Amino acid sequence: MSRSTPLRGVHESLGATLTDFAGWQMPLRYGSESAEHNAVRTAAGLFDLSHMGEIFVVGSQAGEALDRALVGHLSVLAPGRARYTMIVNETGGILDDLIVYRLDEDQYMVVANASNYALVARELADRVRGYDAQVTDRSDEYALVAVQGPRSAEILATLTDADLGDLKYYAIVAGIVAGAPALIARTGYTGEDGFELFVLNEHALPLWNTLAEAGRDAGLVPAGLSARDTLRLEAGMPLYGNELSAAITPFDAGLGRVVRFDKPGDFVGKSALERAAEYDTRRRLVGLVARGRRVPRHGYSVTREGAVVGEVTSGAPSQSLGRPIAMAYVDEGALEKGGLAVDIRGSQEPVDVVDLPFYRRSK
Amino acid sequence: MSTIPDDLSYTKEHEWVAGLEDGHTVTVGITAYAAEQLGDVVYVEVHSEVGATIAPGDAVGEVESTKSVSDIFAPVGGEIVEINPAVVDNPSLVNSDPYGEGWLFRVRVEEEPDDLLSAAEYAALTSGES
Numbered sequence: 001m002s003r004s005t006p007l008r009g010v011h012e013s014l015g016a017t018l019t020d021f022a023g024w025q026m027p028l029r030y031g032s033e034s035a036e037h038n039a040v041r042t043a044a045g046l047f048d049l050s051h052m053g054e055i056f057v058v059g060s061q062a063g064e065a066l067d068r069a070l071v072g073h074l075s076v077l078a079p080g081r082a083r084y085t086m087i088v089n090e091t092g093g094i095l096d097d098l099i100v101y102r103l104d105e106d107q108y109m110v111v112a113n114a115s116n117y118a119l120v121a122r123e124l125a126d127r128v129r130g131y132d133a134q135v136t137d138r139s140d141e142y143a144l145v146a147v148q149g150p151r152s153a154e155i156l157a158t159l160t161d162a163d164l165g166d167l168k169y170y171a172i173v174a175g176i177v178a179g180a181p182a183l184i185a186r187t188g189y190t191g192e193d194g195f196e197l198f199v200l201n202e203h204a205l206p207l208w209n210t211l212a213e214a215g216r217d218a219g220l221v222p223a224g225l226s227a228r229d230t231l232r233l234e235a236g237m238p239l240y241g242n243e244l245s246a247a248i249t250p251f252d253a254g255l256g257r258v259v260r261f262d263k264p265g266d267f268v269g270k271s272a273l274e275r276a277a278e279y280d281t282r283r284r285l286v287g288l289v290a291r292g293r294r295v296p297r298h299g300y301s302v303t304r305e306g307a308v309v310g311e312v313t314s315g316a317p318s319q320s321l322g323r324p325i326a327m328a329y330v331d332e333g334a335l336e337k338g339g340l341a342v343d344i345r346g347s348q349e350p351v352d353v354v355d356l357p358f359y360r361r362s363k
Numbered sequence: 364m365s366t367i368p369d370d371l372s373y374t375k376e377h378e379w380v381a382g383l384e385d386g387h388t389v390t391v392g393i394t395a396y397a398a399e400q401l402g403d404v405v406y407v408e409v410h411s412e413v414g415a416t417i418a419p420g421d422a423v424g425e426v427e428s429t430k431s432v433s434d435i436f437a438p439v440g441g442e443i444v445e446i447n448p449a450v451v452d453n454p455s456l457v458n459s460d461p462y463g464e465g466w467l468f469r470v471r472v473e474e475e476p477d478d479l480l481s482a483a484e485y486a487a488l489t490s491g492e493s
């Protein structure tokens with residue numbers, strides 16, 4: 001049985017193509033996904049991300065409890081700031097990638113992927129036992145609306161009492177947006193400046209409508225999951241289920257920097273990750289740009305002289321580069337030798353290896 | 364609702380065929396329904412060359428969109444006499460004008476399968492899928 005966000009009606013009235021994503025009926029696109037992608041790069045896009053999970057961790061030892069439960073050092077995070085981190089299992093495999101916001105001294109909000117938040121909430125509840133910290137999964141109460149793109153700050157500023165000029169990247173503040181209480185975070189998954197607005201479900205529809213109206217002249221358009229995927233791919237951001245999984249450690253994914261061995265005490269997965277940090281990973285996550293027009297896609301083999309040397313995790317035509325792009329895990333040896341191709345339905349299509357991200361916004 | 368012109372024939376693989384009643388040469392494209400399902404088309408390839416002989420059901424090309432790739436199957440058998448250069452250069456024609464400028468190729472018909480659908484039959488097929 002598929003679930004709906006509080007904004008499903010507005011998506012349908014806009015003529016969106018809906019798709020099932022992690023058990024949710026979500027807008028894939030409203031019209032042309034390329035136009036939505038370009039609007040976010042040049043003006044702004046409006047996203048319904050209410051399928052994401054919001055898990056609150058509250059108590060005098062909430063920070064220490066999260067230090068024990070996650071790979072990051074959350075107890076030293078300043079109130080009002082956010083951090084990208086991960087939750088791993090005992091063998092170091094990634095259970096989810098997360099953004100953790102410290103709302104105040106003894107209150108954190110953990111934002112998890114739709115496909116994983118129930119598991120994350122259960123794991124957190126289990127792992128914080130013995131600390132003064134309570135875990136509450138409030139995903140069913142909260143909607144999430146994102147405004148992303150270079151004009152998002154000027155659009156949002158007209159609707160809120162919060163001083164957005166003071167709100168840094170990866171920071172969060174409580175404020176009133178369009179008349180409703182909101183948590184306003186300067187975070188996103190598009191490679192652009194932008195905001196994520198957490199509001200109670202009952203406020204989602206008026207918030208969406210007010211934002212859509214206020215942003216129209218600035219070029220704000222509703223944008224679906226298809227544009228979100230190509231935007232995050234260009235920005236080199238991993239997607240759980242594609243680049244990340246329980247079979248992969250943060251070090252395998254080239255994200256070992258999120259693992260903070262320097263924090264005090266033990267954490268779940270620490271000993272396994274210490275070993276993972278020591279041995280050289282056989283494969284590396286890289287960016288690929290196709291020379292031709294056919295698109296390398298999730299699950300396709302990366303080849304060299306006919307032998308399989310890796311696998312594509314995500315791929316799409318890139319609006320910003322004008323050519324197909326992909327992320328892939330590729331054997332180190334093959335990367336050194338070069339001459340890589342992707343097996344696109346039986347034909348070896350040449351690709352070039354590039355540094356991630358594919359796209360970086362101009363400041 | 365996507366349009367389904369009355370004067371065309373259709374396949375279960377969401378292609379349209381124009382000009383069957385005239386006899387020799389037909390034009391083939393993909394339907395507005397298929398174009399909507401695909402989203403923005405970014406790449407069109409017809410593997411077979413002009414002059415090649417194809418049989419009904421052969422995979423003769425592919426249509427690639429942001430999210431997916433689909434084979435193009437030959438709706439009829441015969442000789443490919445023309446491939447639309449405009450759609451190869453500008454694949455978005457499949458989205459903007461699927462029954463017009465977004466046509467894919469033309470075939471001199473030698474074999475016409477008996478399972479082509481009328482507009483009404485195709486409408487029934489797609490109303491069940493959408």
